[in-house]
Amino acid sequence: MKSSPLFTDLYELTMLYAYLENGKKEWASFELFVRELPKNRNYLVFSGLNDVVELIENLRFSKEDVDYLYSLNLFPNWFLDFLKEFEFTGKVYSMREGEVFFQNEPVLRVEAPIYEAQLLETAVMNQIHISSLIATKAARIFSVSRGRGLSDFSLRRTHGFDAGMKVARNSYLAGFNSTSNVLAGKVYGMPVVGTVAHSFIMSFESEEEAFRAFLKAFPEKAVLLIDTYDTVEGAKKAVKVSKEMGVKLRGVRLDSGNVVELSKEVRRILDGAGFTETKIIVSGGLDEYRIDEILKEGAPVDAFGVGTKFGTSADSPYIDFVYKLVEYDGKPVMKLSPGKRMYPGRKQVFRREGEDVVSLFDEKLKGEPLLEKVIENGKPVKKLPELKESREFFLRRFSELPDEIKDIHRKVEYPVHVSEKLKKLYKSLERELEEEEIEGAENNNN
Amino acid sequence: MKSSPLFTDLYELTMLYAYLENGKKEWASFELFVRELPKNRNYLVFSGLNDVVELIENLRFSKEDVDYLYSLNLFPNWFLDFLKEFEFTGKVYSMREGEVFFQNEPVLRVEAPIYEAQLLETAVMNQIHISSLIATKAARIFSVSRGRGLSDFSLRRTHGFDAGMKVARNSYLAGFNSTSNVLAGKVYGMPVVGTVAHSFIMSFESEEEAFRAFLKAFPEKAVLLIDTYDTVEGAKKAVKVSKEMGVKLRGVRLDSGNVVELSKEVRRILDGAGFTETKIIVSGGLDEYRIDEILKEGAPVDAFGVGTKFGTSADSPYIDFVYKLVEYDGKPVMKLSPGKRMYPGRKQVFRREGEDVVSLFDEKLKGEPLLEKVIENGKPVKKLPELKESREFFLRRFSELPDEIKDIHRKVEYPVHVSEKLKKLYKSLERELEEEEIEGAENNNN
Structure with missing residues (x-):
């Protein structure tokens, strides 16, 4: 299905314009992850990367798109001219389709000038969401099927x-x-x-x-x-x-x-x-x-x-994926809001026997790193696996998962650790933000 | 979005072939309805007709479609040649978009040679389902909004x-x-x-x-x-x-x-x-x-x-629409399975103050008939209302709905009656089917 760059929330475009209007063109990194798994899920299955790569490759504003934006009376002409030439020039790192993942693990990262990376948010989230939602539900059904055949009969609903x-x-x-x-x-x-x-x-x-x-x-x-x-x-x-x-x-x-x-x-x-x-x-x-x-x-x-x-993944019809700014202009960033805890900086996930470790991207830890580069300079760096290969990859990964995590009735949390370096970075940023907040409050009381 | 006739369940095509192979070309009527409303819903809002009309108008098998079907090694060449020329030649009756409807009310009827009417099943159900599901959820939100503005922010999920x-x-x-x-x-x-x-x-x-x-x-x-x-x-x-x-x-x-x-x-x-x-x-x-x-x-x-x-209509992510054969070769039909009760024959719905009546299609009762012809000889009989008109129609219909039905917490059943003629037809068909069943069982014991 051919997509349009207008398949996005308007705020991605208003932000794009506001960034440019204010001369902000520094590189930023956004990571896609889930803070907390849905109530009925002990694991999630990553999917939708093929669609994301396709939509990034085809991200062009047509004349009709720009004419429509002109009609909104929100943007100046120079910005509309800019859109006509717009292309994504950044990088994407991602897990493989069929990978099993857990809370707080980045599954995909976009690195680009901030206005480009921001523009991708809605479409990337939309496409990864539906595919991962269904791959996860399918995996749960597969996990109880004891070798019986399974057919998808859901098209009408x-x-x-x-x-x-x-x-x-x-x-x-x-x-x-x-x-x-x-x-x-x-x-x-x-x-x-x-x-x-x-x-x-x-x-x-x-x-x-x-x-x-x-x-x-x-x-x-x-x-x-x-x-x-x-x-x-x-x-x-x-x-x-x-x-x-x-x-x-x-x-x-x-x-x-x-x-x-x-x-x-x-x-x-x-x-x-x-x-x-x-x-x-x-x-x-x-x-x-x-x-x-x-x-x-x-x-x-x-x-x-x-x-x-x-x-429809009826017992859990959505996953709360978030797409968060983790680095701007070379500096790791994070948000402090209660209940919205996140880890700053560009990250990697290492898988070991029975546990995962989330680390800074350049750390070299024991285990298999799960994120790899899939797009550079706006172009795919290699051919993505065929569906059959991804299926085999899923089957292998899934077979390595402990049985108690596959329990469809009981909530069990898979151990996801955070590396020492990442913990340290989190602590130091937390201190910094708290100090700024105190200063801010003091300034306001003046 | 352009659709393909292959956006269907394979069984629609195997049935199409089996009908033709057995010389069955009589006209059939299929009605789309909901037997029982979802647990959290007192009413549903009909939508998706525009998509159905578009997909029927564009229903053509491309050469690639036919080549793919050939590769399945299921169908003979004469049937594949037949598909190349296939067009929908029947009629469609429907409620208007934005109409409020209830249990057992046909919202749409397809009348055509049985193989044509059967082929439409999956795509028609898919398209009416998602639109009606969301229109209904939107109406519930609108019903508690007390004049506040409402914006759809859901695209990422x-x-x-x-x-x-x-x-x-x-x-x-x-x-x-x-x-x-x-x-x-x-x-x-x-x-x-x-x-x-x-x-x-x-x-x-x-x-x-x-x-x-x-x-x-x-x-x-x-x-x-x-x-x-x-x-x-x-x-x-x-x-x-x-x-x-x-x-x-x-x-x-x-x-x-x-x-x-x-x-x-x-x-x-x-x-x-x-x-x-x-x-x-x-x-x-x-x-x-x-x-x-x-x-x-x-x-x-x-x-x-x-x-x-x-x-995602998260508290009720699907509606159990069914698409059922109600008439074949001029004769009303129905199914007897427990829990799957339905009314036979081509039907109409009359709306009166505070109640609806489901009747045979040719009955003339007090009230406003809700089903009207939208397609004849495979072509739209008139232009469908614009989105804004349908919105106004919804707002009018919704304002006529009793307050207790709009309660978002309490289950209240709207009175949907069945006309005397339709009751009589149901009873006589029930007797016929029961007698056949007894005969069938006796024959099997011989």
Whole structure:
């Protein structure tokens, strides 16, 4: 999807202008991070970097964009002329897509003249947010799936076109096997799956007739929906019609009712008829909590179609990412507001066995550094990994995560330490700011 | 945004093929409705029709689309050739954008050869869902705003590009005054607003210097953010700098802290300095619940910037719209599954004072019919209302709604009745289906 630089909050543009009007062109660094994980999340999965790189590369104001800004009667002509030539000239450091991350860890840093770095804020946040939100939800579902197949069935309830595409992509990134979204199959090269809806069954005189018609169309590939009228009777009819037509029944889908009991009964019917390879697929109102229950109760389900609650991350529909100024003109900065604590300066994250350390960027510590340069002079420094590679990377990272962190019910905090040097910098800046505040208050009382 | 017919669930395409393969080309009617309103909603606001009309008009399979489908190895060549020529030839009936609606009321109906009507399902649901979800959330916020200004500040946390645009549009549709989303301003002609971020304040040596710089850039239009260090001190500095520079301060923004106490203190400081026209704008973690509290406690807030919880409809991030076959080949149909009750046949909704009646489409009842034809032979029958007209329509409809239904805390069910003719049809179909079921079970026992 092609973006526009006007896909931003107006204040990014008013600030851009105010910086230039005041001659402020020094370099600044902004870091994207999460202060505190959402209530129901012990970890987050980073994603959306591909979109950020694309939007930075294509960041140009068209004539229509500038004409629109002119019509707002907010900006002088010299500034509008400046925008016509605008390009991003800075650097971006980032974690890899599929990386698992935690509180206070910078996942991405933009370094550029302050007005350029500021302009990126809204679009970068928007794109990283939706992809990481969904990759995280997908990972939670993957973590309870015990090897069963997982398909993204959420397209009808995702928040619009762009979310529909990103939900499909990030489901695959974080362990799902396929999507029902055909365009995602085309664009991302991921597997697509589909069965049949209740309306199809209902449009025929009888369920048997509907099964016959669908098996005729897809003799080797049909998954029959068997719960339109009565699931157990539906299973018997599916067997009967498949036998009559001499076709191998690939699968049956259950979309309602007590799926634990029904799947056991359906399995007995299928096995009893020699249909041992016919898969049972379950859909309808699923998320990690429900899938975990279903599998704990021993339901013989081969795959799940996961929809609405997954595609909207319904139990936690947003992540409080922030994009904060951490360095300006070579000097580390931070904010003191209560509840808005942050660490100053350009940072790195080192991953070791069972713990992470957040440090200053130029420290060399034990462990694997997670942030790497992806853009320099406004251009990508290398090709980003393909979706399949990122999926493999996620699977590896996720397998290294301790089991208690993957608990979907219990809040467990992963140990994220702060290096000695970063702690020292924080303390010294804190003192400085407190002294300034006292001075400020004294000056005001004068 | 240009859509693709592949933005759909694969099963819509497998059904399309199975219908054609079995010679089924009869006309069918599908209705879009909600069986039960979400837990926290007493009403819903219909929106997204403009997108549906656009996507239907542009529904064409490109050569690349067909090539991709060929690569799936699912469909024969005659079907792929058929898709190249595919166009929607049917009718669409719909409520108007901005209409308030309730449980079991069809908001939109597609009538076409069954394979065409089926193909639209996913994209129609996706687009109506996000727009109606957000229009509804906006209406709830509007309902507690007591005439205060409302701005959409949610762009950084909406679910992607498309949601970002639709959130802005539907905020305006349902009573908001403006958005921070510049592209929405350009595309929809709605007012845009913006102030300044904490990072701007922090990039200067002192808060006063930052205020001076921003007032220099926007002497008549500046809204200063005063909570970066200390809100009360910030208010004093904003007054001091404005006086020094001889400019009128348009507004101040508070984004943290106890905004009830702080806004009162800030109002005293502003009024004491003669800045009685300077507005107080509050943002940060707002939704209808919090805004209602803030105003109940008498906070002198002039406008609210509403972000994440609004733009993701966080307390209810999805609506269970369904798209159900109600008529096939001239005969009304319905499904019997427990908990999935629905009314058969093509329907109309009549609105009367304090109640709605759902009837068969050709009934003539007292009240105003809410569904009207918008597409015939695949083409729009008239121009849809502009956003501003739809906003006025919403405001009128919303003002007619009883106060108890607008209660944001208490669940109250609006009376939606079913006409006698529709009840009779339901009963007779129910009997028919039950008899078939008994017969089916008997046949299976043979």
